[in-house]
Amino acid sequence: MAVNRKKLGALLCALAVGIAVASTAAASHSGTPGVTKKQIVIGGTFPYTGGASLYKTIPTAEQAYFAYVNAKGGVNGRTIKDITKDDAYNPAQTVPAVQQLVEQDHVFAIVGSLGTAPGLATWGYLNQNKVPQVLLATGDAYWGNCVHHACDGSTKPWTTGWQPDYPGEAKLYAKYILKTKPSAKIGVLYQNDAYGKNYLTGLKTGLGSNKGQIVDAEPYNFGDSAQVVGAHVGALEAHGADTVVIFATPTASIQALATLAILHWSPLTILNNVSANRLFMLAAAQNGASLNGVVSTTYIQSQTATPSTKGMKLAKKIIDSVGSASLSQDFAAGDNNLVYGLAVGYTFVDALKHAGQNPTRASFMKALRNLDETKNPFIYPGMSVQTSKKRTFPMEQLILEKWAGGGTGDWGTFGKIASGLK
Amino acid sequence: MRGRLPALGSIAAVAVLIAVLPFTLSSYNVSLVAQVGIFFVAVLGLNILTGYSGQISIGHGAFMAIGGYTSAVMSRDHHTNLIVTMLMAFAICFVLGLLVGLPALRLSGAYLALATFALAISVPQLPLQWSTFLGGTGGVQSHTTVSDRWIYGAAWSCSAILFLLAWLILRGRVGRAFRAVRDSEIAATASGIELSLYKTLAFGISAAYAGVAGVLFVMATNGFAQPTEFGIILSLQILIGAAVAGLGSLWGILAGAAFVGLLPQVSTSVPVIGSDHGRDVVFGLMVVLVMLALPDGFAGLLARLRALVRA
Numbered sequence: 001m002a003v004n005r006k007k008l009g010a011l012l013c014a015l016a017v018g019i020a021v022a023s024t025a026a027a028s029h030s031g032t033p034g035v036t037k038k039q040i041v042i043g044g045t046f047p048y049t050g051g052a053s054l055y056k057t058i059p060t061a062e063q064a065y066f067a068y069v070n071a072k073g074g075v076n077g078r079t080i081k082d083i084t085k086d087d088a089y090n091p092a093q094t095v096p097a098v099q100q101l102v103e104q105d106h107v108f109a110i111v112g113s114l115g116t117a118p119g120l121a122t123w124g125y126l127n128q129n130k131v132p133q134v135l136l137a138t139g140d141a142y143w144g145n146c147v148h149h150a151c152d153g154s155t156k157p158w159t160t161g162w163q164p165d166y167p168g169e170a171k172l173y174a175k176y177i178l179k180t181k182p183s184a185k186i187g188v189l190y191q192n193d194a195y196g197k198n199y200l201t202g203l204k205t206g207l208g209s210n211k212g213q214i215v216d217a218e219p220y221n222f223g224d225s226a227q228v229v230g231a232h233v234g235a236l237e238a239h240g241a242d243t244v245v246i247f248a249t250p251t252a253s254i255q256a257l258a259t260l261a262i263l264h265w266s267p268l269t270i271l272n273n274v275s276a277n278r279l280f281m282l283a284a285a286q287n288g289a290s291l292n293g294v295v296s297t298t299y300i301q302s303q304t305a306t307p308s309t310k311g312m313k314l315a316k317k318i319i320d321s322v323g324s325a326s327l328s329q330d331f332a333a334g335d336n337n338l339v340y341g342l343a344v345g346y347t348f349v350d351a352l353k354h355a356g357q358n359p360t361r362a363s364f365m366k367a368l369r370n371l372d373e374t375k376n377p378f379i380y381p382g383m384s385v386q387t388s389k390k391r392t393f394p395m396e397q398l399i400l401e402k403w404a405g406g407g408t409g410d411w412g413t414f415g416k417i418a419s420g421l422k
Numbered sequence: 423m424r425g426r427l428p429a430l431g432s433i434a435a436v437a438v439l440i441a442v443l444p445f446t447l448s449s450y451n452v453s454l455v456a457q458v459g460i461f462f463v464a465v466l467g468l469n470i471l472t473g474y475s476g477q478i479s480i481g482h483g484a485f486m487a488i489g490g491y492t493s494a495v496m497s498r499d500h501h502t503n504l505i506v507t508m509l510m511a512f513a514i515c516f517v518l519g520l521l522v523g524l525p526a527l528r529l530s531g532a533y534l535a536l537a538t539f540a541l542a543i544s545v546p547q548l549p550l551q552w553s554t555f556l557g558g559t560g561g562v563q564s565h566t567t568v569s570d571r572w573i574y575g576a577a578w579s580c581s582a583i584l585f586l587l588a589w590l591i592l593r594g595r596v597g598r599a600f601r602a603v604r605d606s607e608i609a610a611t612a613s614g615i616e617l618s619l620y621k622t623l624a625f626g627i628s629a630a631y632a633g634v635a636g637v638l639f640v641m642a643t644n645g646f647a648q649p650t651e652f653g654i655i656l657s658l659q660i661l662i663g664a665a666v667a668g669l670g671s672l673w674g675i676l677a678g679a680a681f682v683g684l685l686p687q688v689s690t691s692v693p694v695i696g697s698d699h700g701r702d703v704v705f706g707l708m709v710v711l712v713m714l715a716l717p718d719g720f721a722g723l724l725a726r727l728r729a730l731v732r733a
Contacts, residue, residue: 027476049701089650090650092639093686095642096453096457097644100569102450104448117559117561117646117648119652120561120646122644124563124645191560192553193553193559194560196557220548222559300473
């Protein structure tokens with residue numbers, strides 16, 4: 001029994017220490033979380049590892065932009081600290097990561113987090129706790145329902161997206177097809193999930209009474225092998241399509257473009273914006289794809305097509321200042337996600353500037369809901385980032401682009417900026 | 423009885439600690455300790471299968487997925503009480519576990535491991551195939567979401583009940599049969615133990631535990647079930663938890679669950695050369711180190727300590 005008493009005593013001691021440590025950790029903070037006189041702390045979750053880790057340059061660019069702003073004195077005397085966490089694109093990891101950011105790191109807001117499912121898994125929690133969940137890197141219709149429906153006081157007032165929505169983008173392709181190839185027989189390759197279906201629905205809406213011109217729509221699953229994706233492309237040809245629309249994520253889009261070349265088939269090809277990063281196009285070319293004439297859309301500036309604009313010169317300066325050779329190399333090769341990250345960083349800083357001398361979460365959201373950004377140096381010239389009561393998607397404009405120059409080529413934009421996308 | 427006292431004493435101490443913790447920890451830390459409770463249930467279940475009946479499974483994440491989706495869909499479509507969905511997940515996964523146990527009768531060792539691996543790969547694909555019913559990659563959002571303290575209470579209540587159940591099962595005739603099957607199938611058969619019954623039963627019980635853990639897991643993800651959550655890594659985590667705990671003993675499970683439940687979160691931002699996000703590297707290294715230092719897991723360590731105290 002003596003041993004037991006000793007053990008019990010030791011355990012009780014451990015218990016007491018544990019409680020003492022825990023109580024100090026739970027000490028409460030006053031004022032707006034994450035905001036001090038000298039600093040504002042924000043956070044975000046990104047796939048640094050796993051299948052979606054191609055996107056990890058986005059937070060790097062955002063942090064590079066904040067470093068640039070900080071070097072110039074920050075916003076209202078406050079420097080921006082951006083704590084990012086890896087969630088491997090897995091909602092089960094996003095939830096504790098976001099909770100840690102909010103409750104332990106006391107962030108002011110969750111900014112730019114990537115992915116639809118990670119966003120959906122955390123928007124209930126964040127809205128309940130009135131923590132801004134803003135400028136999300138996903139174009140799903142969820143993040144700005146007010147754009148397409150009556151804005152009746154959304155139930156998720158603390159959430160916003162940033163980039164143009166997918167159905168709107170697809171409508172633009174429908175318009176383009178009807179105008180340039182009115183009798184097109186359309187074959188669609190789409191990712192078999194909410195993302196791909198969002199696009200497909202938008203395309204059908206855009207085609208309207210002509211939607212019968214879709215002769216085949218082939219769903220592939222995320223992670224399918226090149227053979228499976230290739231077989232779907234073959235099926236589109238077998239159905240007699242003369243126009244191919246690809247609503248995919250990068251790996252599959254590269255496989256699909258390469259398959260077209262293997263089949264010696266050159267239909268009018270349309271590629272969604274997410275897959276149209278120049279780095280991925282060059283990868284497709286290395287796999288044998290002949291890219292000339294492929295059509296897509298863009299809403300940010302291209303550091304390769306227009307390297308000498310003021311915005312792209314600034315972008316190069318900021319990315320180079322990170323001091324990573326591989327990052328600078330990716331930028332030079334045309335990794336558009338870097339420019340995307342800079343543009344989102346700009347919008348955050350812009351909203352923060354308009355949130356008052358002593359920003360609160362509420363004043364920040366108000367600023368975000370009333371954006372009027374015509375000078376964002378990283379978005380396509382002539383476009384603007386705007387929000388209002390009627391418009392919750394900050395970016396809503398797109399312009400068509402066409403690839404020329406084969407394996408060393410680039411995108412060139414054409415036509416007019418399409419706005420509204422209604 | 424005298425031999426049991428230290429065991430009962432430590433269980434009581436752990437129980438008191440777990441009961442007191444939520445009143446002192448911050449909400450985030452409560453959710454972390456709740457995560458340990460969730461893994462406790464899953465690791466406990468796998469230990470019954472692998473540790474006691476000697477059948478390996480790299481597919482328990484699949485049963486967690488089935489349990490989690492059962493709960494999310496019932497909550498979404500019928501607003502079913504979450505406790506009720508736990509019982510449903512337990513029953514459904516028990517039956518499915520028995521069914522999976524049937525082919526397992528003809529497989530053993532690495533072959534069984536591969537068969538269960540296939541399960542872990544294929545089950546998360548089902549929501550993509552039946553995307554209207556199971557939400558596709560968009561996931562299923564439960565109608566009800568609960569607080570961290572609720573999940574904490576539920577996870578540790580389940581842990582306590584299922585631990586007691588496991589102890590009751592394993593201490594008696596069934597447990598003896600499991601161990602006999604594990605140690606020598608021929609000897610077990612010769613002693614009149616029906617192999618097929620006990621091997622499938624172990625699979626059923628183990629899967630049912632994983633199903634309950636899956637319900638808790640989805641609740642802890644704000645009631646959101648989505649295929650990515652149940653990737654192969656989850657199945658491996660449960661297996662690692664069981665190995666760290668020590669197979670064939672119930673006493674190391676708390677340590678095994680804490681290892682897989684806490685380490686990835688605690689090490690999330692550890693800088694490792696070449697990357698700011700060295701979580702996976704840290705986790706892998708720790709697994710190697712722990713297995714080198716404690717080849718029989720924490721249960722083995724406890725046994726050695728006990729021997730030392732007695733000596």
